[in-house]
Amino acid sequence: MTAPALGAWPTATGSAARHAPALLDWAWRQDADCPRVCLLTGGRRTGKSHLMAWLLAGSDSDPRTIVHATVPAKGQTTATMAWELGRQLGYGPLPPDELVDRVRADPRPVRLLVPDLHQAGRGPADLPAADPRTVYDELLAPLLALTHVRTAIEAGHLPLPNLDDALVLDFGPQPDSPGLHGVPPHRNHATTPPDIPAGRTPVAATASAAGPDTGRTVDWRNLSHDEREEALDRALAAGTAAQLLRDPGFLVHGSAAAITATLADPRIAAPEKLRTVWNRAAPQLSSDGPADAERGALLHLAALGTDRRLSEFLRPLAQANTWTARWNHPGRRTSAMAVLPAAGTPNGRVAAADPIGRIHLLDATGGAVVGRLSIDPKIRPVQLAPAGPACLMALEADGTLHAVPVDGSAMAPAGADFLALHHNATGLARKGDRVAAVSADGDRVVVGDAHGRIHQWSLTDPHTGPRTSHLHRNAVTALACLLLRESGVTLVITGSLDGTVRLWDSASGEAMPAPVERRNCLPTALALADTAAGPVLAVAWADRRLHLWQVFEGRMTAVPLLTEADALALTTNGLLHLGGQHGSTALQLDLDRLWS
Known part of the structure; x- marks a missing residue:
């Protein structure tokens, strides 16, 4: 194989230029004779960091040298390093052991850059977390035990065990220069309290001020x-x-x-x-x-x-x-959610299913439980969709659909029962026809299956059967539909195992020319509502990111999530409900400023 041309990369200078050919040769080779670890050793200000930056700057010029994650280790602990690595690798912030497990299960090659490992460590100086070798022992060494992981590490003079086969690029001793021989920062070398400049103006109305127990205020x-x-x-x-x-x-x-x-x-x-x-x-x-x-x-x-x-x-x-939590119940595990419209209120109520199948009705604004639906105790919903004002479509993990009456109604609408029986029968006959997602608005119900198709139903005329379109090559993982009542158009948005979120023309069954989003991640839940800002789409991703789209304008704002969201429900005034195995919460979106 031909090596990448060094001349196509940025210009390296000084000691970095001397070692650049060897580092580039290490970066692109995949053969068994090439070490999986490259150590950059030597004193401070000898060019190690410059060479790491050089590799990163040019890595995208050739698919064989792409760097998948770069985390400067200075001042980091094992936990904070793992969180950032997880983010950059597309898994979201994960604890160290879970990150290693995810990388182990992911067969794709991984190339990492770790600058300043010798300056890692934080916290009380007598604890292992303050020692840079702890980051190596607890995180980097387990990752390097995986044969598809390759890592370049700026190690300074830090001794690292079990790396006898590593490629070592030695930059030599630190140049003589006054003021360069101090203890590296963040290792608790200070002997004086924090230097807080005098004359700062405390702002008591915000979190810029100290709490009442501190005896001082700092802006x-x-x-x-x-x-x-x-x-x-x-x-x-x-x-x-x-x-x-x-x-x-x-x-x-x-x-x-x-x-x-x-x-x-x-x-x-x-x-x-x-x-x-x-x-x-x-x-x-x-x-x-x-x-x-x-x-x-x-x-x-x-x-x-x-x-x-x-x-x-x-x-x-x-x-x-631009968003604020209205309520949060960390212990209220939630597997599915749906907004149930209520006359005279913009928020209505929220139906929330827990892992053992109970469906509680929540006050959308405050999160209090205001009722409970009667449902067969054997049913375990993983998705809910409001099929008209008096019915919920409940989907189980095995693809079984149920029509669940709301507010004590004796029976679900006939159309809802009909489409549930239809899909349950076809799913039993052919595994690819198994239902994977469901959404509804008004009398429209949309069902997605394991083959990547969607089936659009009308509850008022179910016997004509569904309109079916083949939308994805992989299973549909999430669905949202919205009936625009002024125009009669139904927006249908799908998420799939291929990491795409697509907007479809419900009349023709054709997709928009490009996906709304394409990421190397799984969309876990969608929600769609017609708000004062126009149709708003919420997309929850498996890496603890929430993307909020102003659909007609094509503008997106990203929100970090504290936990994974398996369920979303959005009201017309921008109150977004999220549920998952770690609890449920509601975020009030500022629709006037969210995309500013």
Whole structure:
């Protein structure tokens, strides 16, 4: 095979230029004689980081050199490194052991870059989490045990075991230069408390101010990135970390890696429920993506239903975000959801099925249980769809459809029963005809099957049979349909195992020319509603991302989720309900600002 042309890559200079050919040769080769690990060793400011950046900058120029994830290890712990690797590999933020399991089960080749491993570590200096070798032992070594993983590691002078076969690019000792021989940052070397500039103006109405227990106020918003990043490291050295952890403003604006490492030490005093709340929010807070208002909204969501005092303190900042949690029930496991319209209210009620088959009716605004549907206890719904005002279509994991009466009605509409019997019979006869998704609006019901087809039904005229279109090459995993009552047009949107979300012309059965989205991930749930901003589509993905689309404008906003969402339900005024194995919640979307 011909090697990639070095001249097509960016220009490397200095020591990096000397080692660039060897690194490029390592990057593209896949033969058994090529080491799976490349170590960049040597002193500070010798060109190691420049060479790593050079490889990353040119990696997309050849499919054989593509880098799938790059996570600078400086100041990171095993947990925060795993979260970021999971995000970049398309799995979402996962604990280290789950990440290794996912990579093991995924046969695709993986190429990783890990700059600054020798500067990894965070938290109390006497604990393993502060030692950079812990990241290697707990995360990188298990990944390197997988034969389809290749990794370039900037190791400095850090000794790493079991890498005798690695390609080593040695950059030599550190150049003589004053001021370069200090202890690497983030290793709790500080001997003074946090340097908080005087004259900061506390903002009591937001989470920029300290809580009532701290005895001081700090406007964290106006501190520099370095001041925020190093405040807890310095506080640990000064013995004042416990006071800093009682400041909700710091929790919003401070270093997520430092807070995660510090709260992992049980010796450090923290508010009673903070560790529970932080563990929920930290995987998303550790990303560089969320702005301050969204960090506040994520922490507020994690605190709702667990720490009332903290959630109320964070509410003003959360409400400045483009979405805000209205309620959260972490223990209410939910497998399916649907909005049941109610006359005179924009939100109506929400039907929510739990894993043992009970269907509760929830007040959409507050989340309180206001009723329960009578249903055969043997039924375990994984999807729900409102088929008219008095019926729900309930889909089980094995593809069985049921028509469930609402509000104590003795019988479901005849059309709903007819289409359920039809699909149950065809699914038994042919495995590919098994129902995989269902959605409904008004008298329209849309069913997706394991062959990638959709079947459109009219409840008022079911005996004419469905209109069937072959839409995907893989099974339909999620469906949403919306009847636009002014025009009579039905929007149909599908998600599939192939990672696409598509919008279909319900009249012709033809897809729009390009997918709404295509990702290397599974869409787990869809919801669609006609709002003041026009039709809005919510897409939940398996990597804990929620994408919100303004359908006619083609604009999208991404929202990080604290847990996976297996079910979505959206009201006309932008109240989005999410459910999954870790609980249920409702987010109020600011439809005026969401896509600004």
